[in-house]
Amino acid sequence: MLLSVHDMELHKVTFDVTYEPDRLDLTDAGFRQRWPVRIQGTAELTEGTQVITVRGHITGALEGECHRCLDPRRLELDSDFELKYRPRSMLPTEPELELDDKEIQFGFYEGEGIELLDVLMEQIMLWLPMHWLCREDCRGLCPICGENRNHVECHCKVEDIDPRWSALKALKLG
Numbered sequence: 001m002l003l004s005v006h007d008m009e010l011h012k013v014t015f016d017v018t019y020e021p022d023r024l025d026l027t028d029a030g031f032r033q034r035w036p037v038r039i040q041g042t043a044e045l046t047e048g049t050q051v052i053t054v055r056g057h058i059t060g061a062l063e064g065e066c067h068r069c070l071d072p073r074r075l076e077l078d079s080d081f082e083l084k085y086r087p088r089s090m091l092p093t094e095p096e097l098e099l100d101d102k103e104i105q106f107g108f109y110e111g112e113g114i115e116l117l118d119v120l121m122e123q124i125m126l127w128l129p130m131h132w133l134c135r136e137d138c139r140g141l142c143p144i145c146g147e148n149r150n151h152v153e154c155h156c157k158v159e160d161i162d163p164r165w166s167a168l169k170a171l172k173l174g
Contacts, residue, residue, distance in 0.1 A: 001116040003043040016040040031064040039120045052085040064132045068140035069148045081123050085109045
């Protein structure tokens with residue numbers, strides 16, 4: 001769905017869109033969309049019709065593998081957002097320009113408007129955890145046998161010696 005600048009010149013645009021499972025491609029982030037994700041809100045021109053302000057709420061869930069044990073777990077999405085976009089023509093052209101705090105708060109658009117799917121994907125990518133655990137006390141996989149320590153109590157003996165230092169075992173202090 002295109003959030004059209006032309007439509008926003010006439011009135012505030014409202015949206016309520018549900019993306020069915022597997023519509024969002026989050027494989028690069030290590031997540032899958034197994035359940036519907038809904039985005040609802042408004043888009044309007046503000047600040048003298050130069051800036052698009054998009055406000056809304058996202059609900060749904062994603063599935064990701066725990067980084068320690070590889071078990072799939074559900075990540076709930078339920079959050080508000082507010083984004084502001086300026087026309088790309090307002091982007092400074094000086095190559096070495098430093099942006100101040102106020103300018104960092106804006107995204108940029110070009111053409112007829114902003115794709116709602118792009119807004120949704122941007123917000124989800126910002127919310128995804130960098131290190132996803134199924135639970136705080138996840139015990140992970142055994143480095144010897146590969147068993148999930150949350151499900152099976154393996155009896156492998158793990159040596160805490162870094163293999164890069166193993167040559168020092170042969171040395172004897174005299």
